[in-house]
Amino acid sequence: MTSLTLYLLLAALIFAAGLALAVTRRNAILVLAGVELMLNAANLNFLAFWRFGQHPEALIGFLFVMFSIAIAAAEAAIGLALILAVFRQSHTINIDQIEQLKG
Amino acid sequence: MSSIQIADQIFVLLKHWLVGRVPVSLQPVVGILITVIPIICVFPALFAITTILERKGLGRIQNRYGPNRTGPFGILQPLADGVKALTKEDIIPANADKVVHFFAPVVLVMLVFLAYAVLPMGRNMAAVDLDCGVLFFFAIGSGTEVAVFMAGWSSRNKYALLGAMRAIAQMISYEIPLILSAVAAIMIAGTLNLQQIVTQQAGYSGIFPHWYVFTPWGFAAFLLFIISATAESNRSPFDLPEGESEIIAGYYIEYSGFKFALFFLGEYLGMFSISAIAITLFLGGWAAPFSFLTWVPSWLWFFAKLVTMILCFIWVRGTLPRLRQDQLMNFAWKFMLPMALVVLTSAACWRYTEGWQRWAISFLVVIIPYSWLGHGMMSNRKLEQRKYRFAE
Amino acid sequence: MNLSFLIPAIILLVGAAAANTLRNLVHCVLALTLAFAGFALLYFGLGAEFLGLVQLLVYVGAVAILIAFTVLLTGGGTAGEQTVLSPRWLQGFLLAGAMFLLLGYGISKSRFTAHAATSVRSYPVSLIGDALITSYALPLEMLGVLLTVATIGGVVLAIREPRQASQSVKVDQ
Numbered sequence: 001m002t003s004l005t006l007y008l009l010l011a012a013l014i015f016a017a018g019l020a021l022a023v024t025r026r027n028a029i030l031v032l033a034g035v036e037l038m039l040n041a042a043n044l045n046f047l048a049f050w051r052f053g054q055h056p057e058a059l060i061g062f063l064f065v066m067f068s069i070a071i072a073a074a075e076a077a078i079g080l081a082l083i084l085a086v087f088r089q090s091h092t093i094n095i096d097q098i099e100q101l102k103g
Numbered sequence: 104m105s106s107i108q109i110a111d112q113i114f115v116l117l118k119h120w121l122v123g124r125v126p127v128s129l130q131p132v133v134g135i136l137i138t139v140i141p142i143i144c145v146f147p148a149l150f151a152i153t154t155i156l157e158r159k160g161l162g163r164i165q166n167r168y169g170p171n172r173t174g175p176f177g178i179l180q181p182l183a184d185g186v187k188a189l190t191k192e193d194i195i196p197a198n199a200d201k202v203v204h205f206f207a208p209v210v211l212v213m214l215v216f217l218a219y220a221v222l223p224m225g226r227n228m229a230a231v232d233l234d235c236g237v238l239f240f241f242a243i244g245s246g247t248e249v250a251v252f253m254a255g256w257s258s259r260n261k262y263a264l265l266g267a268m269r270a271i272a273q274m275i276s277y278e279i280p281l282i283l284s285a286v287a288a289i290m291i292a293g294t295l296n297l298q299q300i301v302t303q304q305a306g307y308s309g310i311f312p313h314w315y316v317f318t319p320w321g322f323a324a325f326l327l328f329i330i331s332a333t334a335e336s337n338r339s340p341f342d343l344p345e346g347e348s349e350i351i352a353g354y355y356i357e358y359s360g361f362k363f364a365l366f367f368l369g370e371y372l373g374m375f376s377i378s379a380i381a382i383t384l385f386l387g388g389w390a391a392p393f394s395f396l397t398w399v400p401s402w403l404w405f406f407a408k409l410v411t412m413i414l415c416f417i418w419v420r421g422t423l424p425r426l427r428q429d430q431l432m433n434f435a436w437k438f439m440l441p442m443a444l445v446v447l448t449s450a451a452c453w454r455y456t457e458g459w460q461r462w463a464i465s466f467l468v469v470i471i472p473y474s475w476l477g478h479g480m481m482s483n484r485k486l487e488q489r490k491y492r493f494a495e
Numbered sequence: 496m497n498l499s500f501l502i503p504a505i506i507l508l509v510g511a512a513a514a515n516t517l518r519n520l521v522h523c524v525l526a527l528t529l530a531f532a533g534f535a536l537l538y539f540g541l542g543a544e545f546l547g548l549v550q551l552l553v554y555v556g557a558v559a560i561l562i563a564f565t566v567l568l569t570g571g572g573t574a575g576e577q578t579v580l581s582p583r584w585l586q587g588f589l590l591a592g593a594m595f596l597l598l599g600y601g602i603s604k605s606r607f608t609a610h611a612a613t614s615v616r617s618y619p620v621s622l623i624g625d626a627l628i629t630s631y632a633l634p635l636e637m638l639g640v641l642l643t644v645a646t647i648g649g650v651v652l653a654i655r656e657p658r659q660a661s662q663s664v665k666v667d668q
Contacts, residue, residue, distance in 0.1 A: 006496060007541075008602045010504055014530075016595035017511035024580050024587035027520060029565055033527050036558065037511060040534050051541045052607075057618065059626050063634075065546055066623075069553055070638055074645035076558045080565045081652035087569040088655075096581060203525065235545050235620050242548040245556025249528055252563050256521055268567065271560060278556075295620050 007048035015041040028086070028093045032079045039072045111400045114141075115227050138230045142219050149409075150371045151181035157417045164421035188364035196258060196357050203257035208358065208365035211250035215372045218243045222379045223298050225389050225402030236297040237289060240380055241282055244335065247373065248274050254366070255354035266353025269428055270344035274335055276435040281331035283443035284324040287450040288315050288384040297380075301388030310394045314387035319466040320449035323473070325385040327443055332377040334431070336370060339420040343428055378412040379405075438476055445472040499540040507533030520566055528559040542617050 015038050022034030043065045050061025087093050090100075109116065118137050125133045155170070155178060162169030170177040195204060221236035223229040233239050248271050255267020292300040306313045315321035334341040345353035355366045382388060386408055389401035426434070449468040453461050510530030514523045531554040538547035581587070627635050 002607070003496075003500070004607055005602060006500065007537075009599060010507070010537075012595055012598035012602065014507060014511055015598065016591040017515060019594055020588055020591035021511075021515050023590060024515075024584040026581045029520070029562060029569070030514075030523060033514065033523070033562060036554075037514070037527070037530060040531065040554070044534060044537060047538060047541050047543055047546065051543070056616075057622070059618065059623060062543055062546065062618075062623070063626060063631055065543070066549065067634055067638060069546070069549055071641065073553045073558055074642055077561060077649045078645055078652070080561050081649040083565055084568060084653045093569050200519075200522075203522070233544070234617065235548060238545065238548045238552070242551040242556065245552050246532075248556060248560050249525075249563075252560065253525065256563075256567075264567070268564070271564070275557075275560065293621075 002052075004048055004052040007052075008045060011041045011044040011048065014044070026094050026096055028083050028095050028098075029080070031095065032076065032083070035079075036072060036076060039068065043068050107398050111226055111402075113400070114225070114402065142230060143216065146219065146372055146375060147368065149375060150368055151185070153371060153375075153413055153417075154184065155180045156414070157420075160414070160417045161421045164418070185364070188361050191360035193360040193362065194357075196260070198259040199357060200257040200259070203253050204357075207250050207254035207257060208362045208369065210253065211247055211369040212365050212372075214243050214246045214250065215369045215376065218373075218376045219379075221297055222376065223301055223383060223388055224379075224405050225400065227298075228389075228402060229298055232298060233296070235295045237285060237295045237300075237380070237384075240376070241278075241285070244373075244377070245278060247369075250369075251354055254358070258354075258357035260357055263354050263356045266344045266356070270337060270354055273337070273341060273344060273428075273431060273435075276432055277331040277334035277341075277439070280327050280435065280439035280443040281335060283440070284327040284331070284446060285380075285384055287320055287324045287443075287446050290447070290450055291315065291454060297383050297388075301383055301390065304387040305390040307394035312387055312390060312392055312394070314385065314390070314392075316385040316387075318453060319462065319469050320446050320453055321385055323442070323449070323469045324446045325381065327439055327446065328381050328385065331435075331439065332374075332381060333416065333419065334435070336374040336377060338370075338374060338416060340423040340426050341431055343425060343431065374416065375409065375413070378409055378416070382408045382412065433480075438480055441476055442473065445469060500537070503533050503536035503540060506530075506536065521563070524559065524562050524566060527562070528555055531555050531559060544617050545620055545623060 018034045018037030018041060020034070021037060022031045025031060025034070046061045046065050046068070050056055050059075050065075053061070056062075083093060086098060090098055092098065118134070121137055122130050122134045158180065159169035159177060170180045173179040173183045195201060218240050220231045221229060221233055221239050229236075251267055251270050251274070255263045255265075255270070258264075288300065289295060292303045294300060294303075304312065304314050311317070316325045333339075337344055345355070355363060358366060382405065389405040391397045391399060391401075391404055446469060449465045452468050453465045456464055507530055510526045510528075510533055513526035514530060517523050517526060531550065535547040535550040535555070538544075538550060
C-alpha cells in the first residue's frame, strides 16, 4: 500500500464518517458539522494528490484547497445564521420537527 | 570570533557544544530538548517576577504599598503564591463536566507555550525557523478561544458561561485589527519569517534605527497592535470578561488551586508572547536602538524591550478604567478595523514613494482618517466641566 | 506508514468517531474541533504548512467557535430529553458504510502513478503569494466578493427583527 493510497483511504473513511453524522443525527447543527467534515476530507484528498502527483510546484491542488477552506468557512457561517433564524421561528432545531412550510 | 560576538551567540554556542558531546543517534532529540527546556524555565520565571512587579506597581499607582510581608519588599511573594496554589484543595463542582473541566487549562497552557516556538529571542535564537512564523503565531493564538469556551461551559455556571461568551466575542473582535496591523509590517518586510523581519529592521541610517515603529504607518500600526494585544489577553482596560468587581472571575470562577494558577500562567504567558511579536514586528526585535550600542548582546536587548513593554502594560492597567462590553465592541468594529485598513493603505503608500514625500504622504494618509473617525465617534458626546462631586 | 501519518490519523479518527457517537452536543462539537486539528497536522505532514496553519486559524479558531456559539444560542444542547439519533439511523449508517466501501474499492482498483519517492519539500510562502496575485487573481477577487456577500447575508439572516414589527403581528392575530 503506497502512501498515497493510505491518505486516500483515510479521506474516504472520514468522508463516510461525515456522511453518517449528517444523515443520522437529529440536530441541525450536527448536520452542518457533518458537511464540514466531508469538505475537509475532500480537501485532504486534493492535498494528497497534489503532493504525490506531478508538478507540485505549480501549486494547483494547494490553491484549490485554500479557496475551499475559505468558501467552507463562509458556508458554515451562513448555515449557522440560517439555523439561528429557524430556531427563532419554531423554537427547535430538531430537524424532524421542522416540517411545516408556514411560518 | 571576537568577544562581542561570543557574548551575543553564547547560548547558540553552548547548545552546539552540548549537542556535540552526545552520541550521534541521540543528537536530534537532545538538540530539541536543549532548545525547549530553557524556554519552559525562563518564561515562567519571568511570569513569577511579573506578578510581584505588577502587584507592587499597581499598589504604588494606587497610592498604597503592594505586598511587603513575605521577604524584604515582598520579593518572596511569588514563592508564597506558588505554594498556596499547589497546596490548595482542588474543588470541582458536582455538576461539572469533569473531562472538559480538566482539559481546559491543559489545552490553554499547551497552546500558549507552543506560540513561543517561533519567537526570535536573539540573533539565530529562534527555536524553530518557520517560513510562515507570523501565521503560526496567530493560528495558535486563535486556538486559545476553544480553551476559554471549554472552561466556561464545563463549569455549568451561568456566570462562567457568560464570562466565556464575552471573552470569546472580545477575542474574535480584536483579532481582526491585530492581524491587519501585523499585515502592514509583513507587507513592508515582504516575508512572514520572523527572523527575516528582524534583520530587515536591523539597519541604521546614521545612528537612527530602521525600526518600523519610527515611521508614520508603523507607529499607528504599533498602537493598533498594542491595543488589540491588550484586548486579546483580557487585560485591563479590556478585562470585562474577568472583571473582578463584576463577574468575579468570569470563565474561571469554578477553578481553584493549581488549575487557577495554570489559567493565570496562561494569561500572562500569552501577554508575554504577544508583546514579543509586537517587538519583533515593530520595535526591531533583538536589534539595538542606536548604532553605537550594537556591542550589547542581542538577547539582552530583546528581554529589555520585553520588560519595558510589560511595565507599560502594568502602567496602563493601573491608570485606565475598564471598558463596558458595548463600548469595547464599538471600539473594535467601528474604529480599529477602519483604522487598520487605513494603516494598510498608508504602508502601501510608503512602499511606493521616495524621500521626504513618503513621510508626508504616509503621515497624511494616517492622520486625516484618524481625525475623521475620532470626531465621528465622539460627536454625540459632550464633554463639560464636572459640576458634581459624587454620582447621583 | 510512518509516525507523522499515524498520529494525526489516529487523532482524526478518534475525533470523527466521537463526534458520531457522543450524546452531549457540546462534546460532539469539541470532538469535531479535535478532528479539525488532526486534519491540520496531516496537512503539515504533507508539506503544506501554510494550509495547516490556515486550517487551524479558520476551522479551529473560527468555525468551531461559531458552531459552539450557535449551540449556546439555540438552547445549550440540553441532552437526554429526546433520542439523539434520528429514527432512520440504521439506514444512515448503512449508507455511510456503503459509501466507504465503494470509495475504497475504487481506490484499491485504480493504478496511480504516485511519485512517492520525493521527500517532503515545503514551498516558500512567496511562491504562494505570487501564484495568488498573478495566475489566480480572479478567483481571489471573487473570493473577496463571496466573503463580503456571506458577511452581509449572515447578518441579515440572523438579526433580530425590530420590536414594533413583531408586536403588530401579535395584535393582528
